Amino acid sequence: MMIDLAAKQPHKRIKLIFNPVSGSNRESPVQLMDIIKELQEWNLVPEPYLTEPSSDYAKIVREAMEQGMNTFVVCGGDGTVSAVARALTGTNGTLGIIPTGTQNNIAHSLGIPEDIIESISVLTTGKRIKIDNGIATCGNISMPFFEVCSVGLFSALFDPGDKIQHGDITGIRELISTLSSSPPSKIRLILNDKHEITNTGHVVMVSNMPFVGRRLEVGEPESYKDGFLDVLFCTDTSKINLMVGFIMKLQNVIFDDSRIMNFRVKKILIETQPPMPVMADGVSLGEGSVTIEIRRHTTTVLVPETKEISGELNGIIEKR
Structure with missing residues (x-):
């Protein structure tokens, strides 16, 4: 055939x-x-x-x-x-x-x-579709991303985690050291230039794809073309509780913790004090303040010929 x-x-x-x-x-x-x-x-x-x-x-x-x-x-x-x-x-x-x-x-x-x-x-x-991308600006660096931009602990853990994934066991010691020594920061979010949230936390993840990291589902099935970015903000919680929460999420276990907040936005400003590392699609952008925006339908991709999911997404910001 x-x-x-x-x-x-x-x-x-x-x-x-x-x-x-x-x-x-x-x-x-x-x-x-x-x-x-x-x-x-x-x-x-x-x-x-x-x-x-x-x-x-x-x-x-x-x-x-x-x-x-x-x-x-x-x-x-x-x-x-x-x-x-x-x-x-x-x-x-x-x-x-x-x-x-x-x-x-x-x-x-x-x-x-x-x-x-x-x-x-x-x-x-397959068929051709247009997908969105985010663009992250940190200091003098501005870079498009397609999967995720992370601020904080997950950015710091990327390099040792990548070593472990590729069979380099020396990354285990580095990962444990980073996990134990990384302090939380005061994190300030400004959503769509008008909604402000300030709290202490370890992680902010801004994703364009529904799946990031180790198949962590953070967005709707077609979030790559919906004109929004999905924001996951982990506020003041211990690193143990944070990791447990993500492990449960990976296993599709319902995990309701008000300290893990979700939003959908078109633009977000993230400020951290002390400055936290910023990474977009595995590329380090530096530390501190980062502005992230959505760009609609910028890139053509070949995907399987499947039925479109109908329905419009409502609202500029949604907390789930």
């Missing part, structure tokens, strides 16, 4: 951006060849690019478009997907995703299968 469908499609050149160290993969040369072969079965002609820490994705996108390619297929995890999506923002390019990372939250949020062969089929049988 797959080949019959592919036979109806003309050959199409695409840019394949392959991260050889994503997830726990240690067979990347074999995996890359298998992916190229499967793409060719669908009459897709990939031009591979292997990512490096210094990769300039804006340049890669620009040069590929100059050569007539406008579909960019990322084979990697959330970090690589987000980096390429940033480069595609505001262009006429289309993002495709073959998820091979550790969490694959962006692909999961968009309904893209984690099976490689199934995700490749979406590149031909």
